[in-house]
Amino acid sequence: MMKLQICNDQDRKEAQNRERRRQCELERRSRIFNARNRKIGVDVPFLERQIAEKRSERDEQERKDLAFAKQMIKDSNLAVVLEGREMEERRRINVEIDEFRQKFQRPEDRREFDRNNPESLKVQLPPRATDGEPVGMSSAQKFEGEDLEYEERKKIMAQQKNAWLEQQVQERKSAQEERKKAEAAYMMAIRARDARAGELDKMERECRYRLGQANLRYNEALAAEKKQLESIMKEQEEADNTAEMYNNLTSDMLTENPDVAKSALGKNRAIGFMYKGMNQEELKKFYAAQKEQMIAAKEKREMEQKMDAEWQALSKSIQREVARQDIADGRKRREMARQLMEENQLLALQQKEKEKYFKEVVYNNTPTDDYYSQFNTTTR
Structure with missing residues (x-):
């Protein structure tokens, strides 16, 4: 069965x-056995990447140019x-300016229209129409010294002068009345100010008098209180001084009571500021203890002197041993240096023989083409 x-x-x-x-080996072989890439060193993927980047930059620039052109067209239309x-x-x-000129700036409404009016000859009055004696066009219209409207102007000027005089009289009367009213108001204000000042001065004097009386009564009360307080404090101070003198005279400090110096921390403890010294029994105990301490100190000094002598002897022996060991070490180092020098000389001689052998035997043959042809046959 299959x-x-x-x-x-x-x-x-x-x-x-x-x-x-297999594909990687083929690609590697194509790269390695390519003489151009091997000698010049062109990086094809890098060049392709550069080309792609250039192309993308060119496309991006074209896109920006197209967008800019569209925006320019849009802006132009706008x-x-x-x-x-x-x-x-x-x-x-x-149009509005023309309409305004036609309605409100017509030539006939101008101030100098009578000079530029083309119809001035048609609308002007006949010569000498004011004095009731018209004359012809070729006659003289005005003579030196003539004043045809003198009487009328004189009447108008008299009326105007009378009106001015009457107006000045009325203005002077009204000014005098206003001045009298102002003076009356000013005098009333001065009288009211003086009356108010008098009232304020009277009130101020009354307030000062009352304030002075109040201060006087307050000061008298303070003086009486102070005097009473001083007498009370003097009596209290005299009583305190008497009590302090009695307490000092009857205190344990002046009577030198030894029991007051005992401390609650132990029977051998004492209170420093109340301690008055030792009695005879305590002095004997103190001297005996002091003598014992002196004997112990003397024994301690003798022990320390003995120990110092032993340490000095030990240090001297150690120094002698160290000096002897240094001498032995120096001898050993000199012997090792001599042996090392002999070994270096032997190694130098061997090195010279080896160099001579390589120069005369090993490096005297020249490589042939068969030797170089065995290299670079595979990608590995």
């Missing part, structure tokens, strides 16, 4: 790995529309 082997996932992965390694609106606004303003 058995068929089924390809599993592991086999497929192995086949894919083998194919991948400028055309705004220019049309501006022209329309100017035309409307000009």
Whole structure:
């Protein structure tokens, strides 16, 4: 019976790995055996990446130029529309200005229209129309010294003069009345101010008098209180002094009571500021203890002197041993230096023999073409 082997996932992965390694070997061989890439060193992927970057930059620049052109077209259209609106606004303003001139700035409304009026000859009065004696066009219209309207002007000037005089009289009367009223108001204000000042002065004097009386009464009360307090404090001080003198005379400090110096911390403890000294029994104990301390100190000094002598002897022996060991070490170092020098001389002689052998035997043959042809046959 024939058995068929089924390809599993592991086999497929192995086949894919083998194919991948084969492709990598082919690519490696194409790179290694390419004389141009090997000598010049051109990085093709880098160049391709540069080309792609250049192309992307060019596309981006074209996109920006296209967007800029579209924006310019849009701005141009907007400028055309705004220019049309501006022209329309100017035309409307000009129309309104023309209408205003036709309504409110007509030539006949001007102040100097009588000089430039083309119809002036048609509307002017006939010569000498004011005195009731018209004359012809070729006659003289005015003579030196003539004043045809003298009487009328004289009447008008007299009326105007009378009106001015009457107005001045009325203004003078009203000014005098106003001045009298102002003087009366000023005098009333002065009298009211003086009366108010008098009242304020009277009130101030009364307040000062009352304040002085109050201060006087307050000071008298303070003086009496102070005097009473001083007498009380003097009596208290005399009583305190008497009590202090009695307490000092009857205190344990002046009576030198030894029991007051005992401390609650122990029977051998005493209170420093109340301690008055030792009695005879305590002095004997103190001297005996002091003598014992002197004997112990003397024994301690003798022990220390003995120990110092032993340490000095030990240090001297150690110094002698160290000096002897230094001499022995110096001898050993000199012997080792001599041996090392002999070994170096022997090594130098061997090195010279080796160099001579390499120069005369090993390095005298020249490599042939067969030697170089065995290299660079595979990618590995």
